[in-house]
Amino acid sequence: MLKIENLHASINGKEILKGVNLEINPGEVHAIMGPNGAGKSTLSSIIAGKEIYEVTAGKITFDGINLLELAPEERACAGVFMGFQYPIEIPGVSMVNFMRTAVNEHRKYRGQEPLLAADFLKLMRDKKALVEIDSKLTNRSVNEGFSGGEKKKNEIFQMAMLEPKLAVLDETDSGLDIDALRIVANGVNKLKTKDNATIVITHYQRLLDYIVPDFVHVLYQGKIVKTAGKELALELEDKGYDWIKKQFD
Amino acid sequence: MIIKEEIKNIVSEFEALHSGQFASVVAATPAFLKNIYNQSIAKFKSIGLPNRKNENYKYLDIANLFTKNYEKAITPTQVKVDINDIFKCDVPELDTNAIIILNGFYFSPDGNKINTLPSGAVVGSLSQAIIDYPELVEKYLNKSAEKSDEGLVALNSAFIQDGVFIYVPKDAKLEKPLQIIHLMMESKSIMAQHRNLFVFEEGSEGKVVICDHSLSPSEFLTNSVSEIFAAENAKIEVVRMQNEHNSSKQLTNTFIDQQKDSDVIINTLTLHGGTVRNNLFVNLNDEGCQNRAYGLNLTDRNQQVDNYVYINHAKPNCHSTQLYKGVLDDEAKGAFSGRIFVAPDAQKTEAFQNNNTMLLTDDAQMRSKPQLEIYADDVKCSHGSTSGQLDEDALFYMKARGIGDKEARMLLMFAFAHEIISKISVEPLFERVNNLVEKRLRGEMSRCNNCMMACDTNQKNN
Numbered sequence: 001m002l003k004i005e006n007l008h009a010s011i012n013g014k015e016i017l018k019g020v021n022l023e024i025n026p027g028e029v030h031a032i033m034g035p036n037g038a039g040k041s042t043l044s045s046i047i048a049g050k051e052i053y054e055v056t057a058g059k060i061t062f063d064g065i066n067l068l069e070l071a072p073e074e075r076a077c078a079g080v081f082m083g084f085q086y087p088i089e090i091p092g093v094s095m096v097n098f099m100r101t102a103v104n105e106h107r108k109y110r111g112q113e114p115l116l117a118a119d120f121l122k123l124m125r126d127k128k129a130l131v132e133i134d135s136k137l138t139n140r141s142v143n144e145g146f147s148g149g150e151k152k153k154n155e156i157f158q159m160a161m162l163e164p165k166l167a168v169l170d171e172t173d174s175g176l177d178i179d180a181l182r183i184v185a186n187g188v189n190k191l192k193t194k195d196n197a198t199i200v201i202t203h204y205q206r207l208l209d210y211i212v213p214d215f216v217h218v219l220y221q222g223k224i225v226k227t228a229g230k231e232l233a234l235e236l237e238d239k240g241y242d243w244i245k246k247q248f249d
Numbered sequence: 250m251i252i253k254e255e256i257k258n259i260v261s262e263f264e265a266l267h268s269g270q271f272a273s274v275v276a277a278t279p280a281f282l283k284n285i286y287n288q289s290i291a292k293f294k295s296i297g298l299p300n301r302k303n304e305n306y307k308y309l310d311i312a313n314l315f316t317k318n319y320e321k322a323i324t325p326t327q328v329k330v331d332i333n334d335i336f337k338c339d340v341p342e343l344d345t346n347a348i349i350i351l352n353g354f355y356f357s358p359d360g361n362k363i364n365t366l367p368s369g370a371v372v373g374s375l376s377q378a379i380i381d382y383p384e385l386v387e388k389y390l391n392k393s394a395e396k397s398d399e400g401l402v403a404l405n406s407a408f409i410q411d412g413v414f415i416y417v418p419k420d421a422k423l424e425k426p427l428q429i430i431h432l433m434m435e436s437k438s439i440m441a442q443h444r445n446l447f448v449f450e451e452g453s454e455g456k457v458v459i460c461d462h463s464l465s466p467s468e469f470l471t472n473s474v475s476e477i478f479a480a481e482n483a484k485i486e487v488v489r490m491q492n493e494h495n496s497s498k499q500l501t502n503t504f505i506d507q508q509k510d511s512d513v514i515i516n517t518l519t520l521h522g523g524t525v526r527n528n529l530f531v532n533l534n535d536e537g538c539q540n541r542a543y544g545l546n547l548t549d550r551n552q553q554v555d556n557y558v559y560i561n562h563a564k565p566n567c568h569s570t571q572l573y574k575g576v577l578d579d580e581a582k583g584a585f586s587g588r589i590f591v592a593p594d595a596q597k598t599e600a601f602q603n604n605n606t607m608l609l610t611d612d613a614q615m616r617s618k619p620q621l622e623i624y625a626d627d628v629k630c631s632h633g634s635t636s637g638q639l640d641e642d643a644l645f646y647m648k649a650r651g652i653g654d655k656e657a658r659m660l661l662m663f664a665f666a667h668e669i670i671s672k673i674s675v676e677p678l679f680e681r682v683n684n685l686v687e688k689r690l691r692g693e694m695s696r697c698n699n700c701m702m703a704c705d706t707n708q709k710n711n
Binding site (some may be wrong): 084 | 649667
């Protein structure tokens with residue numbers, strides 16, 4: 001589904017990614033871990049299409065198409081979802097209007113008619129229940145005045161609405177208390193099918209108690225330096241990143 | 250910049266018109282009005298027209314707008330076609346009592362120039378009211394405006410002929426919103442100056458919608474004055490929608506005079522227009538008054554929109570809010586100048602002023618000057634101003650959800666403008682304005698009438 005080959009990227013002339021290789025297949029959950037500054041958020045931003053990064057070498061293909069040639073909105077419509085580490089507040093744009101526009105832009109991309117108002121509202125209701133998000137939140141402006149936990153729940157709600165093939169969740173666990181973490185993780189698990197895939201980017205092993213990965217990758221100094229099964233996360237929790245750092249510094 | 254000598258010439262031309270052709274047209278006018286004429290023309294002569302040397306007009310050379318040779322509309326326009334054929338208000342569910350002012354004069358196809366509504370309110374032509382209700386008109390006409398030292402106001406007062414007269418008696422409520430449609434339609438370039446007088450007596454209530462339109466592609470200059478009197482406990486909402494073409498110059502001067510516990514909302518939406526200057530003067534003359542003034546301008550190409558607001562907190566315990574927003578595209582220019590004046594004994598005043606502008610290009614320009622002048626020591630006042638671009642992070646967030654660049658920008662701009670639109674309480678109008686603003690922001694035609702003449706586009710000298 002997603003294939004990243006020898007990806008090099010820099011910002012303001014400083015190289016952050018130095019040859020990342022990663023392959024994700026349908027039905028898989030991948031966790032990317034690593035110390036601060038390893039390039040984890042850079043990788044997710046590049047997949048989503050943030051323009052401040054310059055890709056200097058390598059390629060990313062998604063379902064056989066060159067992802068790097070697509071605009072961010074085209075990537076989203078093609079089925080790539082990015083869960084933001086810091087979701088943006090958009091005062092004055094209601095959640096309903098935001099989601100209706102997003103859903104209908106996805107439909108347009110697939111050559112479908114826009115959803116009827118009643119069908120859309122039903123979809124909202126169903127997905128709200130699925131991810132356990134409060135109706136009060138979806139009646140407000142996008143993320144405006146939401147707590148950290150509410151913002152992250154809202155990301156999962158949007159993911160449920162848009163049903164992406166590939167979700168990249170960038171430190172979705174940061175700033176969450178244990179209850180919110182459970183709700184967010186449950187949402188992700190419920191949305192899992194044999195046809196979609198998830199990349200979970202995290203610092204800590206804790207989230208992976210709830211979202212069980214098939215593969216754990218360690219990103220360090222702009223490269224994936226280690227890949228293993230879920231037991232790697234436990235090992236990292238136990239030994240810390242110094243253990244990895246020593247091997248590569 | 251236009252120089253003093255040129256202003257003198259313009260003033261002299263108006264004087265000649267005043268003592269010549271105009272004097273003969275208004276020969277039968279009652280004495281009180283003739284007094285207004287004489288005082289006002291003398292005042293106009295001494296003040297003249299503002300140019301950029303005037304601090305309040307620093308960014309818009311008003312005098313320069315008068316250098317073009319407009320024919321002055323001092324007699325009603327004879328219309329050969331049925332105006333209903335070419336103009337139909339396109340707010341279908343807007344259940345209003347509609348009044349048309351054509352080139353500054355009350356337009357009445359059936360000759361009926363003034364009506365008494367079931368509520369007891371009197372609504373119609375000012376010129377007819379001068380004949381039918383001379384005492385009422387004399388009591389109020391020019392009473393706010395005469396205190397002003399604006400040349401434009403004196404100019405309008407020197408030539409008062411017609412406009413809309415509204416009188417709502419004590420405790421009466423206007424059944425429906427009144428809709429005033431100011432139309433400019435002429436094959437020549439003309440200047441018109443209508444004069445509106447709204448009197449709301451004690452405890453009365455009403456909503457007034459004012460629409461400014463241009464229907465033919467000629468160049469127009471409008472210099473209008475509206476005086477609004479709100480007696481004790483009166484509640485008034487005025488929504489003004491400005492939608493003229495690129496060759497029009499529109500100058501509005503609105504006076505709001507409020508008495509004890511009165512509540513006035515005025516919302517000025519400038520959707521389109523070549524050059525627009527709105528002056529708003531609010532006097533809070535007694536305790537417990539509330540005034541809310543809102544403005545929104547959507548300005549593109551080389552249009553220019555200036556808003557000036559003066560709020561006089563003369564007495565204690567009054568509340569005022571001003572919120573003006575603008576979206577400027579292309580090479581558009583905008584200016585906002587607001588001044589809240591709090592008199593020495595106006596304690597417990599609450600006054601808040603804000604101006605926010607969104608600049609869509611590097612060439613758009615906004616000048617903003619919110620000001621507070623406070624002489625009392627126990628007040629709550631604030632003022633602020635922002636100008637900025639669309640939030641790039643918010644744009645990316647929307648794109649990451651599949652929303653394209655154009656649509657994402659639209660959503661953000663609309664969200665920005667919506668705060669002002671949401672203040673409109675006239676229901677179907679609110680919906681329609683929402684719609685119009687969206688169309689306008691999308692760069693589609695924003696004309697809100699089924700006008701057959703596409704005078705909006707392909708203007709020379711726009």
